[in-house]
Amino acid sequence: MPTSLPQRPRAWLPRAVAWGSGCASGAVQAQGLRLNADLVLGGVAEGILTLLPGLALALTLLALMHRWERRLVLLALAMVGWTLMAHELGGTWIRPSHLQSFELALMTTVGGAVALLGLREAGLQHPGIDVLLPAQALLLPLVPLLGVPGEAVRLAPWLVLAAELLVVTGWLLWMRRSPADPGWASWRQHARIVGLPALLLGSVTLHTLQGAWPSVPSWPALTGLLMIFQAVSLLLAFAGARHQLEHQLVQMEGRLHERLAEAERHHQQQAEQRLDQVTERERKRIAGDLHDDLGAKLLTIVHTSESERISTLAREALEEMRLSVRGLTGKPVYLMDAIGDWRAEVVMRLGQANIEADWLPLEDDVVHTLPARTYVQTTRILREAISNTIKHSEAGRCVVRCTVGDGFFQIIIQDNGRGIPVADGRLDRGHGMASMKSRAKQMQGQCLVESGAGWGTVIRLTIPL
Amino acid sequence: MNHILLLEDLSEIRAWLRQLVHQVFAQAQVTECARVQDALAVIPRQRFDLALVDLGLPDGSGVTVVEALRTQQPEAQSVIVTIHDDDEHLFPALQAGAFGYVLKEQARELFVDQLQRISQGEPPLSPSIARKVIAHFAQQARRAPPQSFMPDVQLTERESEVLLRVAKGFTLPEIGVQLGLSRHTIADYVKQIYRKLNVSSRAEAALEAQRLGLFGRS
Numbered sequence: 001m002p003t004s005l006p007q008r009p010r011a012w013l014p015r016a017v018a019w020g021s022g023c024a025s026g027a028v029q030a031q032g033l034r035l036n037a038d039l040v041l042g043g044v045a046e047g048i049l050t051l052l053p054g055l056a057l058a059l060t061l062l063a064l065m066h067r068w069e070r071r072l073v074l075l076a077l078a079m080v081g082w083t084l085m086a087h088e089l090g091g092t093w094i095r096p097s098h099l100q101s102f103e104l105a106l107m108t109t110v111g112g113a114v115a116l117l118g119l120r121e122a123g124l125q126h127p128g129i130d131v132l133l134p135a136q137a138l139l140l141p142l143v144p145l146l147g148v149p150g151e152a153v154r155l156a157p158w159l160v161l162a163a164e165l166l167v168v169t170g171w172l173l174w175m176r177r178s179p180a181d182p183g184w185a186s187w188r189q190h191a192r193i194v195g196l197p198a199l200l201l202g203s204v205t206l207h208t209l210q211g212a213w214p215s216v217p218s219w220p221a222l223t224g225l226l227m228i229f230q231a232v233s234l235l236l237a238f239a240g241a242r243h244q245l246e247h248q249l250v251q252m253e254g255r256l257h258e259r260l261a262e263a264e265r266h267h268q269q270q271a272e273q274r275l276d277q278v279t280e281r282e283r284k285r286i287a288g289d290l291h292d293d294l295g296a297k298l299l300t301i302v303h304t305s306e307s308e309r310i311s312t313l314a315r316e317a318l319e320e321m322r323l324s325v326r327g328l329t330g331k332p333v334y335l336m337d338a339i340g341d342w343r344a345e346v347v348m349r350l351g352q353a354n355i356e357a358d359w360l361p362l363e364d365d366v367v368h369t370l371p372a373r374t375y376v377q378t379t380r381i382l383r384e385a386i387s388n389t390i391k392h393s394e395a396g397r398c399v400v401r402c403t404v405g406d407g408f409f410q411i412i413i414q415d416n417g418r419g420i421p422v423a424d425g426r427l428d429r430g431h432g433m434a435s436m437k438s439r440a441k442q443m444q445g446q447c448l449v450e451s452g453a454g455w456g457t458v459i460r461l462t463i464p465l
Numbered sequence: 466m467n468h469i470l471l472l473e474d475l476s477e478i479r480a481w482l483r484q485l486v487h488q489v490f491a492q493a494q495v496t497e498c499a500r501v502q503d504a505l506a507v508i509p510r511q512r513f514d515l516a517l518v519d520l521g522l523p524d525g526s527g528v529t530v531v532e533a534l535r536t537q538q539p540e541a542q543s544v545i546v547t548i549h550d551d552d553e554h555l556f557p558a559l560q561a562g563a564f565g566y567v568l569k570e571q572a573r574e575l576f577v578d579q580l581q582r583i584s585q586g587e588p589p590l591s592p593s594i595a596r597k598v599i600a601h602f603a604q605q606a607r608r609a610p611p612q613s614f615m616p617d618v619q620l621t622e623r624e625s626e627v628l629l630r631v632a633k634g635f636t637l638p639e640i641g642v643q644l645g646l647s648r649h650t651i652a653d654y655v656k657q658i659y660r661k662l663n664v665s666s667r668a669e670a671a672l673e674a675q676r677l678g679l680f681g682r683s
Contacts, residue, residue: 291548300478339633340596344592
């Protein structure tokens with residue numbers, strides 16, 4: 001080792017003043033107590049430095065497994081460099097004339113890696129710096145090899161590296177001088193991504209300066225500790241990102257399911273709408289055909305037939321046809337509306353037949369609806385009952401009552417006529433009683449007929465709502 | 466009723482109707498048409514007091530003829546003669562200005578009676594039509610602020626009362642008894658209801674046309 005070169009204090013390990021002033025070589029001869037403390041601290045420092053290679057290996061493996069975590073390699077590199085430097089391995093098997101270059105190479109590697117990592121952590125990647133820092137790790141160590149004598153040539157590479165590191169640190173601190181949001185969590189995050197790299201950079205810069213001037217203090221074990229902190233911070237961030245990714249994945253999956261369900265619902269709705277449209281169009285077509293063809297022919301029969309009986313039959317057929325068309329709509333009918341229609345028709349027909357009509361409408365407005373089919377069938381039963389009264393009963397008065405009860409609807413039609421004659425012990429079938437009853441049965445309802453000669457007729461129609 | 470337009474495509478029914486019209490209005494001169502186009506061609510040349518219009522015709526709907534009469538001869542009365550008794554068919558014709566309707570298949574005496582009543586200013590009003598009219602005015606009241614409509618297009622309280630009772634199934638004579646009004650007064654209400662339905666429907670159509678920019682944007 002050329003004695004002309006001033007040496008940095010090689011007192012890093014156990015006997016070292018690892019935490020204290022590396023420069024004050026006089027401290028080595030301190031009192032016993034101090035020495036004990038130094039020994040403890042030295043042990044801790046050695047422990048820290050022993051951790052570095054293992055962590056570096058772990059970080060490298062992680063970086064190899066996850067391409068987007070490649071920056072972990074930078075820290076691993078810095079850790080390896082730092083370990084080599086701390087254990088002064090170079091001193092044992094590198095020629096003394098090359099030692100300077102070796103130390104510079106290690107320092108530029110560590111400094112460059114720490115600087116690039118710090119910038120990446122703070123989100124300040126810069127393509128120029130990305131090229132410059134690795135390039136000088138190759139160039140600066142060459143300077144001592146040129147063999148140019150002189151203090152300036154010896155100092156220059158160290159100072160250049162220190163200046164670069166200072167600039168990077170300064171830029172980092174300036175660009176990220178305050179956290180994005182106020183609040184404790186934001187400051188903690190800021191300390192992690194700006195403070196920690198800046199501290200590490202500062203610590204490495206001090207060590208670089210010590211290369212130039214041995215009197216500059218530096219704490220190698222502290223740098224190692226900071227590197228470990230940085231590694232923990234990176235690993236925590238990695239774990240956090242992974243956790244967040246999983247969370248996002250779960251969320252996206254949930255959203256996807258929602259979307260799918262919505263699309264399905266939409267599709268179903270559209271299909272239903274389309275079905276409704278097609279049904280409506282078809283209904284209109286059938287209704288139009290019935291009216292135009294069947295209706296016109298029935299109408300012609302009504303008005304051209306010589307026979308009153310045939311005219312009446314054709315008229316009834318026309319009414320039936322209209323009712324069927326109405327039933328085709330499938331639209332439910334409000335019970336109140338249905339009663340209105342029935343009442344108007346019944347009162348008008350009885351009036352034309354000179355029979356006094358007595359039909360009190362429902363007291364309360366009811367909100368029930370009848371299915372279209374029920375409306376049509378009930379209309380038919382009612383028409384038949386009133387027709388019977390008009391044609392056969394010779395009644396002078398007809399009373400109709402509607403009631404809405406618990407889940408059913410009832411119409412009672414009572415006349416004061418001569419009643420229905422009994423044939424073969426049964427009520428006369430000719431009066432359409434059987435068809436009224438079977439229609440009621442179709443609606444899960446019932447139609448009861450009570451009649452006696454001279455007692456009039458009571459028809460009770462009950463339909464479930 | 467001196468001049469009567471008869472629009473009906475079925476010749477047998479047309480003959481039957483002509484016979485009935487002559488029975489009611491012995492002096493009347495009846496112009497017969499079988500198609501919408503024929504009627505539209507006749508209307509500008511001939512003045513009519515009454516028109517009996519079928520709805521479903523081979524070349525279109527009788528509603529077109531009702532509209533043409535309403536604009537060209539406002540004093541002519543259009544009466545729908547049809548086999549359709551549903552409000553789906555009748556309501557547009559009433560909105561277009563028809564003054565009542567008679568169902569074709571009715572027995573001769575009933576038909577004559579109803580035709581006579583209509584020509585004397587007593588048009589019929591069925592519960593389902595009444596409900597449609599109520600819904601029409603309710604919708605219009607919701608859609609436009611009252612002051613933007615002419616006041617004589619709004620139903621009076623009495624007219625609304627009559628409509629509500631018809632919708633519940635009461636006949637016009639019954640309502641007259643209930644409200645203590647004469648048959649003629651009730652008939653007047655019904656006439657007013659028909660008139661207002663027509664006026665408000667046309668106002669609505671004009672607004673709609675304006676909204677669609679048919680008259681340009683002012």
